[in-house]
Amino acid sequence: xxxxxxxxxxxxxxxxxxxxxxxxxxxxxxxxxxxxxxxxxxxxxxxxxxxxxxxxxxxxxxxxxxxxxxxxxxxxxxxxxxxxxxxxxxxxxxxxxxxxxxxxxxxxxxxxxxxxxxxxxxxxxxxxxxxxxxxxxxxxxxxxxxxxxxxxxxxxxxxxxxxxxxxxxxxxxxxxxxxxxxxxxxxxxxxxxxxxxxxxxxxxxxxxxxxxxxxxxxxxxxxxxxxxxxxxxxxxxxxxxxxxxxxxxxxxxxxxxxxxxxxxxxxxxxxxxxxxxxxxxxxxxxx
Amino acid sequence: xxxxxxxxxxxxxxxxxxxxxxxxxxxxxxxxxxxxxxxxxxxxxxxxxxxxxxxxxxxxxxxxxxxxxxxxxxxxxxxxxxxxxxxxxxxxxxxxxxxxxxxxxxxxxxxxxxxxxxxxxxxxxxxxxxxxxxxx
Numbered sequence: 522x523x524x525x526x527x528x529x530x531x532x533x534x535x536x537x538x539x540x541x542x543x544x545x546x547x548x549x550x551x552x553x554x555x556x557x558x559x560x561x562x563x564x565x566x567x568x569x570x571x572x573x574x575x576x577x578x579x580x581x582x583x584x585x586x587x588x589x590x591x592x593x594x595x596x597x598x599x600x601x602x603x604x605x606x607x608x609x610x611x612x613x614x615x616x617x618x619x620x621x622x623x624x625x626x627x628x629x630x631x632x633x634x635x636x637x638x639x640x641x642x643x644x645x646x647x648x649x650x651x652x653x654x655x656x657x658x659x660x661x662x663x664x665x666x667x668x669x670x671x672x673x674x675x676x677x678x679x680x681x682x683x684x685x686x687x688x689x690x691x692x693x694x695x696x697x698x699x700x701x702x703x704x705x706x707x708x709x710x711x712x713x714x715x716x717x718x719x720x721x722x723x724x725x726x727x728x729x730x731x732x733x734x735x736x737x738x739x740x741x742x743x744x745x746x747x748x749x750x751x752x753x754x755x756x757x758x759x760x761x762x763x764x765x766x767x768x769x770x771x772x773x774x775x776x777x778x779x780x781x782x783x784x785x786x787x788x789x790x791x792x793x794x795x796x797x798x799x800x801x802x803x804x805x806x807x808x
Numbered sequence: 809x810x811x812x813x814x815x816x817x818x819x820x821x822x823x824x825x826x827x828x829x830x831x832x833x834x835x836x837x838x839x840x841x842x843x844x845x846x847x848x849x850x851x852x853x854x855x856x857x858x859x860x861x862x863x864x865x866x867x868x869x870x871x872x873x874x875x876x877x878x879x880x881x882x883x884x885x886x887x888x889x890x891x892x893x894x895x896x897x898x899x900x901x902x903x904x905x906x907x908x909x910x911x912x913x914x915x916x917x918x919x920x921x922x923x924x925x926x927x928x929x930x931x932x933x934x935x936x937x938x939x940x941x942x943x944x
Binding site: 672675678683685689692694748749751777 | 897898900901903904905906907910911920921922924925927928931
Protein backbone atom coordinates (compact mmCIF):
# COMPACT_ATOMS: atom_id res chain seq x y z
CA UNK A 522 0.00 0.00 0.00
CA UNK A 523 1.50 3.35 -1.03
CA UNK A 524 1.97 5.93 1.69
CA UNK A 525 0.31 9.19 0.70
CA UNK A 526 0.43 12.49 2.51
CA UNK A 527 -2.92 13.91 3.54
CA UNK A 528 -1.88 17.29 2.12
CA UNK A 529 -3.19 18.05 -1.35
CA UNK A 530 -1.37 20.42 -3.71
CA UNK A 531 -3.24 22.67 -6.17
CA UNK A 532 -2.77 25.78 -8.26
CA UNK A 533 -5.01 28.83 -8.21
CA UNK A 534 -4.69 31.87 -10.48
CA UNK A 535 -4.83 35.30 -8.88
CA UNK A 536 -4.42 38.87 -10.07
CA UNK A 537 -2.28 41.28 -8.02
CA UNK A 538 -1.61 44.81 -9.30
CA UNK A 539 -2.26 43.66 -12.91
CA UNK A 540 0.14 40.75 -12.49
CA UNK A 541 -1.23 37.25 -12.96
CA UNK A 542 0.17 34.55 -10.69
CA UNK A 543 -0.46 30.83 -10.70
CA UNK A 544 -0.08 30.13 -7.03
CA UNK A 545 0.76 26.69 -5.70
CA UNK A 546 -0.53 25.74 -2.27
CA UNK A 547 -0.67 22.71 -0.02
CA UNK A 548 -3.78 22.15 2.04
CA UNK A 549 -4.91 19.75 4.72
CA UNK A 550 -7.51 19.90 7.48
CA UNK A 551 -10.91 21.27 8.31
CA UNK A 552 -12.38 24.08 10.35
CA UNK A 553 -10.78 27.45 10.98
CA UNK A 554 -8.55 28.47 8.04
CA UNK A 555 -4.88 28.89 8.98
CA UNK A 556 -2.92 30.49 6.13
CA UNK A 557 0.86 30.09 6.30
CA UNK A 558 3.69 32.10 4.72
CA UNK A 559 7.18 30.59 4.45
CA UNK A 560 10.46 32.45 5.04
CA UNK A 561 12.43 34.47 2.47
CA UNK A 562 13.90 32.51 -0.44
CA UNK A 563 12.19 29.31 0.63
CA UNK A 564 8.86 27.57 0.01
CA UNK A 565 5.94 25.84 1.65
CA UNK A 566 7.78 22.65 2.64
CA UNK A 567 8.84 24.65 5.66
CA UNK A 568 5.32 23.86 6.93
CA UNK A 569 5.48 20.12 6.25
CA UNK A 570 5.24 19.18 9.94
CA UNK A 571 2.21 21.38 10.49
CA UNK A 572 0.45 20.07 7.37
CA UNK A 573 0.73 16.51 8.75
CA UNK A 574 -0.17 17.30 12.36
CA UNK A 575 -3.55 15.67 12.92
CA UNK A 576 -4.14 17.42 16.24
CA UNK A 577 -4.03 20.71 14.32
CA UNK A 578 -5.65 19.62 11.06
CA UNK A 579 -8.75 18.18 12.73
CA UNK A 580 -9.57 21.71 13.92
CA UNK A 581 -7.78 23.92 11.40
CA UNK A 582 -7.80 24.08 7.61
CA UNK A 583 -4.05 24.51 7.07
CA UNK A 584 -3.15 26.24 3.80
CA UNK A 585 0.53 26.82 3.00
CA UNK A 586 1.18 28.61 -0.28
CA UNK A 587 4.34 29.39 -2.20
CA UNK A 588 4.79 33.10 -2.75
CA UNK A 589 5.36 34.01 -6.42
CA UNK A 590 8.98 33.42 -7.49
CA UNK A 591 9.26 30.72 -4.81
CA UNK A 592 8.84 26.95 -4.86
CA UNK A 593 6.24 25.95 -7.44
CA UNK A 594 4.71 29.44 -7.79
CA UNK A 595 6.32 30.96 -10.86
CA UNK A 596 6.92 34.64 -11.58
CA UNK A 597 3.93 36.39 -13.22
CA UNK A 598 2.53 34.72 -16.32
CA UNK A 599 1.57 37.97 -18.09
CA UNK A 600 4.71 40.05 -17.60
CA UNK A 601 8.31 40.07 -18.86
CA UNK A 602 9.65 39.59 -15.35
CA UNK A 603 13.10 38.72 -16.72
CA UNK A 604 13.43 42.33 -17.88
CA UNK A 605 12.75 43.74 -14.42
CA UNK A 606 14.48 43.42 -11.11
CA UNK A 607 12.44 41.47 -8.58
CA UNK A 608 11.80 43.70 -5.56
CA UNK A 609 9.06 42.71 -3.17
CA UNK A 610 7.17 45.57 -1.54
CA UNK A 611 4.99 45.50 1.56
CA UNK A 612 1.97 46.63 -0.46
CA UNK A 613 2.31 43.99 -3.18
CA UNK A 614 3.09 41.25 -0.66
CA UNK A 615 0.02 42.15 1.39
CA UNK A 616 -2.22 42.25 -1.67
CA UNK A 617 -0.86 38.86 -2.74
CA UNK A 618 -2.18 37.32 0.48
CA UNK A 619 -5.52 39.15 0.27
CA UNK A 620 -6.12 38.10 -3.36
CA UNK A 621 -5.08 34.53 -2.55
CA UNK A 622 -7.60 34.37 0.31
CA UNK A 623 -10.26 35.90 -1.97
CA UNK A 624 -9.59 33.27 -4.63
CA UNK A 625 -10.06 30.45 -2.11
CA UNK A 626 -13.13 32.15 -0.58
CA UNK A 627 -11.42 32.25 2.78
CA UNK A 628 -12.94 34.80 5.13
CA UNK A 629 -10.98 36.07 8.13
CA UNK A 630 -8.34 33.35 8.37
CA UNK A 631 -5.64 33.18 10.98
CA UNK A 632 -2.43 34.23 9.24
CA UNK A 633 0.90 32.80 10.37
CA UNK A 634 4.23 33.78 8.87
CA UNK A 635 7.86 33.22 9.73
CA UNK A 636 10.84 35.53 9.27
CA UNK A 637 9.84 37.92 6.45
CA UNK A 638 6.43 36.22 6.64
CA UNK A 639 6.34 37.31 10.27
CA UNK A 640 7.09 40.87 9.25
CA UNK A 641 4.26 40.58 6.73
CA UNK A 642 1.91 39.37 9.48
CA UNK A 643 2.55 42.68 11.27
CA UNK A 644 1.84 44.61 8.06
CA UNK A 645 -1.44 42.72 7.61
CA UNK A 646 -2.45 43.41 11.20
CA UNK A 647 -1.68 47.12 10.79
CA UNK A 648 -3.30 47.80 7.42
CA UNK A 649 -5.76 44.95 6.86
CA UNK A 650 -6.60 43.74 10.37
CA UNK A 651 -10.31 43.49 9.63
CA UNK A 652 -9.55 40.76 7.08
CA UNK A 653 -7.94 38.40 9.63
CA UNK A 654 -9.19 36.61 12.71
CA UNK A 655 -5.68 36.81 14.12
CA UNK A 656 -2.03 36.94 13.06
CA UNK A 657 0.84 34.88 14.44
CA UNK A 658 4.17 36.54 13.55
CA UNK A 659 7.15 34.21 14.12
CA UNK A 660 10.68 35.63 14.29
CA UNK A 661 9.28 39.00 13.24
CA UNK A 662 10.62 42.49 13.84
CA UNK A 663 8.99 45.89 13.49
CA UNK A 664 12.09 46.89 11.49
CA UNK A 665 14.93 44.66 10.23
CA UNK A 666 17.51 46.91 8.55
CA UNK A 667 20.83 45.95 7.01
CA UNK A 668 20.16 42.74 5.11
CA UNK A 669 19.35 44.02 1.60
CA UNK A 670 22.97 43.66 0.52
CA UNK A 671 24.61 43.21 -2.88
CA UNK A 672 26.52 40.20 -1.59
CA UNK A 673 23.33 38.10 -1.94
CA UNK A 674 23.57 38.41 -5.73
CA UNK A 675 27.33 38.84 -6.13
CA UNK A 676 28.50 36.11 -8.53
CA UNK A 677 31.85 35.94 -6.71
CA UNK A 678 29.96 34.77 -3.64
CA UNK A 679 27.79 32.12 -5.35
CA UNK A 680 24.37 33.20 -4.02
CA UNK A 681 22.90 29.70 -4.28
CA UNK A 682 25.50 28.63 -1.76
CA UNK A 683 25.92 31.76 0.36
CA UNK A 684 22.27 32.36 1.22
CA UNK A 685 21.43 28.88 2.53
CA UNK A 686 24.77 28.67 4.35
CA UNK A 687 24.02 31.98 6.06
CA UNK A 688 20.76 30.55 7.38
CA UNK A 689 22.55 27.82 9.32
CA UNK A 690 23.24 29.70 12.52
CA UNK A 691 19.85 31.39 12.53
CA UNK A 692 18.65 27.97 13.68
CA UNK A 693 19.18 26.42 17.09
CA UNK A 694 22.08 23.95 17.36
CA UNK A 695 19.78 21.53 19.22
CA UNK A 696 17.31 21.33 16.32
CA UNK A 697 17.49 18.00 14.46
CA UNK A 698 20.33 17.90 11.94
CA UNK A 699 18.14 16.50 9.18
CA UNK A 700 15.61 19.33 9.46
CA UNK A 701 18.28 22.01 9.51
CA UNK A 702 19.83 20.56 6.36
CA UNK A 703 16.41 20.47 4.72
CA UNK A 704 15.95 24.15 5.56
CA UNK A 705 19.19 24.83 3.68
CA UNK A 706 18.14 22.61 0.81
CA UNK A 707 14.85 24.49 0.41
CA UNK A 708 16.64 27.84 0.63
CA UNK A 709 19.14 26.84 -2.06
CA UNK A 710 16.17 26.54 -4.45
CA UNK A 711 15.08 30.14 -3.88
CA UNK A 712 18.38 31.98 -3.82
CA UNK A 713 17.48 34.01 -6.93
CA UNK A 714 14.53 35.57 -5.10
CA UNK A 715 16.32 36.16 -1.81
CA UNK A 716 17.79 39.57 -2.62
CA UNK A 717 14.39 40.86 -3.80
CA UNK A 718 12.67 39.37 -0.74
CA UNK A 719 15.07 41.27 1.46
CA UNK A 720 13.98 44.54 -0.11
CA UNK A 721 10.71 43.99 1.73
CA UNK A 722 12.36 42.55 4.84
CA UNK A 723 15.00 45.23 5.35
CA UNK A 724 13.92 48.32 3.39
CA UNK A 725 10.18 48.59 2.74
CA UNK A 726 9.02 47.08 6.02
CA UNK A 727 9.25 49.63 8.81
CA UNK A 728 6.46 49.76 11.38
CA UNK A 729 8.36 51.45 14.18
CA UNK A 730 6.03 54.45 14.16
CA UNK A 731 2.89 52.42 13.51
CA UNK A 732 2.89 49.84 16.29
CA UNK A 733 0.47 51.78 18.49
CA UNK A 734 -1.95 51.92 15.55
CA UNK A 735 -2.27 48.14 15.33
CA UNK A 736 -5.71 47.20 16.62
CA UNK A 737 -5.26 43.86 18.37
CA UNK A 738 -8.95 43.83 19.43
CA UNK A 739 -9.98 43.53 15.79
CA UNK A 740 -7.05 41.28 14.93
CA UNK A 741 -5.42 39.54 17.91
CA UNK A 742 -1.63 39.22 17.65
CA UNK A 743 0.47 36.52 19.23
CA UNK A 744 4.19 37.02 18.55
CA UNK A 745 6.65 34.15 18.94
CA UNK A 746 10.43 34.24 19.08
CA UNK A 747 13.00 31.51 19.72
CA UNK A 748 15.84 31.95 22.19
CA UNK A 749 18.40 31.18 19.44
CA UNK A 750 16.85 33.66 16.99
CA UNK A 751 19.53 36.35 16.68
CA UNK A 752 17.56 38.04 13.87
CA UNK A 753 14.52 38.59 16.09
CA UNK A 754 15.79 37.98 19.63
CA UNK A 755 13.11 37.44 22.30
CA UNK A 756 14.09 40.57 24.21
CA UNK A 757 13.82 42.77 21.10
CA UNK A 758 10.50 41.23 20.05
CA UNK A 759 9.07 41.59 23.54
CA UNK A 760 10.19 45.23 23.58
CA UNK A 761 8.40 46.22 20.38
CA UNK A 762 5.41 44.01 21.23
CA UNK A 763 4.84 46.19 24.31
CA UNK A 764 4.01 49.03 21.92
CA UNK A 765 1.16 47.01 20.36
CA UNK A 766 -1.68 47.30 22.86
CA UNK A 767 -3.16 43.90 23.73
CA UNK A 768 -0.55 41.83 21.88
CA UNK A 769 0.77 38.61 23.42
CA UNK A 770 4.38 37.45 23.30
CA UNK A 771 5.56 33.84 23.61
CA UNK A 772 9.25 32.99 24.03
CA UNK A 773 10.21 29.63 22.53
CA UNK A 774 12.98 27.92 24.42
CA UNK A 775 15.74 26.24 22.39
CA UNK A 776 14.40 27.27 18.98
CA UNK A 777 15.74 29.58 16.28
CA UNK A 778 14.45 31.76 13.46
CA UNK A 779 12.63 29.01 11.50
CA UNK A 780 11.05 26.92 14.26
CA UNK A 781 8.34 25.28 12.13
CA UNK A 782 11.01 24.02 9.72
CA UNK A 783 13.96 23.32 12.00
CA UNK A 784 12.14 21.54 14.83
CA UNK A 785 8.39 21.13 14.37
CA UNK A 786 7.87 18.82 17.40
CA UNK A 787 9.33 21.50 19.69
CA UNK A 788 7.52 24.34 17.90
CA UNK A 789 4.05 22.78 17.98
CA UNK A 790 3.56 23.15 21.73
CA UNK A 791 4.09 26.90 21.41
CA UNK A 792 1.80 27.02 18.40
CA UNK A 793 -0.94 25.19 20.32
CA UNK A 794 -0.50 27.74 23.11
CA UNK A 795 -0.76 30.61 20.58
CA UNK A 796 -3.92 29.13 19.03
CA UNK A 797 -5.44 28.83 22.51
CA UNK A 798 -4.74 32.52 23.07
CA UNK A 799 -6.47 33.32 19.76
CA UNK A 800 -9.52 31.23 20.74
CA UNK A 801 -9.69 32.91 24.13
CA UNK A 802 -9.33 36.40 22.68
CA UNK A 803 -11.98 35.67 20.06
CA UNK A 804 -14.42 34.52 22.78
CA UNK A 805 -13.69 37.52 24.97
CA UNK A 806 -13.91 39.86 21.96
CA UNK A 807 -17.28 38.39 21.00
CA UNK A 808 -18.83 39.11 24.40
CA UNK B 809 40.89 20.08 32.49
CA UNK B 810 37.61 21.15 30.93
CA UNK B 811 34.42 20.37 32.82
CA UNK B 812 31.51 18.55 31.27
CA UNK B 813 29.97 20.80 28.63
CA UNK B 814 32.94 23.18 28.62
CA UNK B 815 35.18 23.83 25.62
CA UNK B 816 38.48 21.94 25.48
CA UNK B 817 41.53 24.19 25.64
CA UNK B 818 45.10 23.42 24.58
CA UNK B 819 48.27 24.93 23.13
CA UNK B 820 47.81 26.34 19.63
CA UNK B 821 50.20 23.81 18.02
CA UNK B 822 48.30 20.86 19.52
CA UNK B 823 45.05 22.52 18.51
CA UNK B 824 46.26 22.92 14.91
CA UNK B 825 46.86 19.17 14.62
CA UNK B 826 43.48 18.28 16.08
CA UNK B 827 41.65 20.83 13.90
CA UNK B 828 43.42 19.64 10.77
CA UNK B 829 42.56 15.98 11.44
CA UNK B 830 38.92 16.78 12.25
CA UNK B 831 38.47 18.91 9.13
CA UNK B 832 40.09 16.41 6.77
CA UNK B 833 37.99 13.59 8.23
CA UNK B 834 34.72 15.52 8.14
CA UNK B 835 32.12 13.96 5.83
CA UNK B 836 30.31 17.24 5.13
CA UNK B 837 33.49 18.99 3.95
CA UNK B 838 34.43 15.89 1.96
CA UNK B 839 30.99 15.85 0.30
CA UNK B 840 30.70 19.54 -0.56
CA UNK B 841 34.13 21.14 -0.22
CA UNK B 842 35.86 20.23 -3.46
CA UNK B 843 36.17 23.93 -4.30
CA UNK B 844 37.00 25.03 -0.76
CA UNK B 845 40.29 26.85 -1.39
CA UNK B 846 41.12 29.97 0.59
CA UNK B 847 43.07 31.19 3.57
CA UNK B 848 41.69 32.77 6.69
CA UNK B 849 42.80 33.97 10.07
CA UNK B 850 41.19 32.78 13.27
CA UNK B 851 41.92 35.54 15.75
CA UNK B 852 40.96 34.25 19.17
CA UNK B 853 42.31 37.07 21.28
CA UNK B 854 45.24 35.48 23.07
CA UNK B 855 46.03 33.08 20.22
CA UNK B 856 45.79 33.18 16.44
CA UNK B 857 46.01 30.65 13.63
CA UNK B 858 46.16 31.08 9.86
CA UNK B 859 44.35 28.29 8.03
CA UNK B 860 45.06 27.58 4.39
CA UNK B 861 42.60 25.29 2.62
CA UNK B 862 43.18 23.73 -0.82
CA UNK B 863 40.33 21.87 -2.50
CA UNK B 864 38.68 20.95 0.76
CA UNK B 865 41.81 19.75 2.57
CA UNK B 866 43.86 21.57 5.18
CA UNK B 867 47.05 22.57 3.35
CA UNK B 868 48.72 24.31 6.28
CA UNK B 869 47.92 25.82 9.65
CA UNK B 870 50.30 28.54 10.81
CA UNK B 871 50.09 29.20 14.54
CA UNK B 872 50.66 32.84 15.51
CA UNK B 873 51.26 34.11 11.93
CA UNK B 874 53.47 37.12 11.29
CA UNK B 875 52.50 40.43 9.65
CA UNK B 876 53.61 39.27 6.18
CA UNK B 877 51.42 36.15 6.25
CA UNK B 878 48.49 37.11 4.04
CA UNK B 879 44.94 35.77 4.12
CA UNK B 880 41.59 36.32 2.38
CA UNK B 881 39.53 37.11 5.46
CA UNK B 882 39.76 37.15 9.23
CA UNK B 883 37.34 36.03 11.94
CA UNK B 884 38.10 37.96 15.11
CA UNK B 885 36.61 37.69 18.56
CA UNK B 886 37.86 37.53 22.15
CA UNK B 887 38.87 34.22 23.71
CA UNK B 888 35.65 34.08 25.79
CA UNK B 889 33.44 34.27 22.68
CA UNK B 890 35.36 31.49 20.92
CA UNK B 891 35.30 29.39 24.07
CA UNK B 892 31.52 29.72 24.23
CA UNK B 893 31.19 28.88 20.53
CA UNK B 894 33.31 25.76 21.12
CA UNK B 895 31.10 24.41 23.91
CA UNK B 896 29.16 21.28 22.88
CA UNK B 897 25.92 23.23 23.42
CA UNK B 898 26.73 26.92 22.94
CA UNK B 899 24.44 29.45 24.50
CA UNK B 900 22.12 31.59 22.30
CA UNK B 901 24.11 34.06 20.24
CA UNK B 902 27.19 31.84 20.06
CA UNK B 903 25.89 29.17 17.69
CA UNK B 904 27.75 30.57 14.67
CA UNK B 905 29.62 33.43 13.03
CA UNK B 906 26.65 35.63 12.15
CA UNK B 907 24.91 35.02 15.45
CA UNK B 908 28.11 35.98 17.31
CA UNK B 909 28.53 39.03 15.01
CA UNK B 910 25.05 40.19 15.96
CA UNK B 911 25.21 39.47 19.67
CA UNK B 912 28.91 39.29 20.66
CA UNK B 913 32.18 40.82 19.54
CA UNK B 914 32.73 38.67 16.43
CA UNK B 915 34.12 40.72 13.53
CA UNK B 916 34.39 39.47 9.96
CA UNK B 917 37.07 41.34 8.03
CA UNK B 918 38.72 41.09 4.62
CA UNK B 919 37.29 39.79 1.35
CA UNK B 920 33.72 38.94 2.28
CA UNK B 921 33.01 37.43 -1.16
CA UNK B 922 35.63 34.73 -0.50
CA UNK B 923 34.03 33.96 2.85
CA UNK B 924 30.53 33.86 1.37
CA UNK B 925 31.38 31.49 -1.45
CA UNK B 926 32.99 29.14 1.07
CA UNK B 927 30.53 29.87 3.84
CA UNK B 928 29.12 26.35 4.19
CA UNK B 929 32.56 24.82 4.77
CA UNK B 930 33.80 27.65 6.99
CA UNK B 931 30.62 27.38 9.06
CA UNK B 932 31.24 23.66 9.35
CA UNK B 933 34.83 24.21 10.46
CA UNK B 934 33.68 26.66 13.11
CA UNK B 935 31.26 23.99 14.35
CA UNK B 936 34.10 21.47 14.47
CA UNK B 937 35.46 23.57 17.34
CA UNK B 938 32.73 21.92 19.43
CA UNK B 939 34.64 18.65 19.00
CA UNK B 940 38.17 19.99 18.73
CA UNK B 941 38.16 22.79 21.30
CA UNK B 942 40.08 26.07 21.15
CA UNK B 943 43.68 27.16 21.73
CA UNK B 944 44.50 28.66 25.12
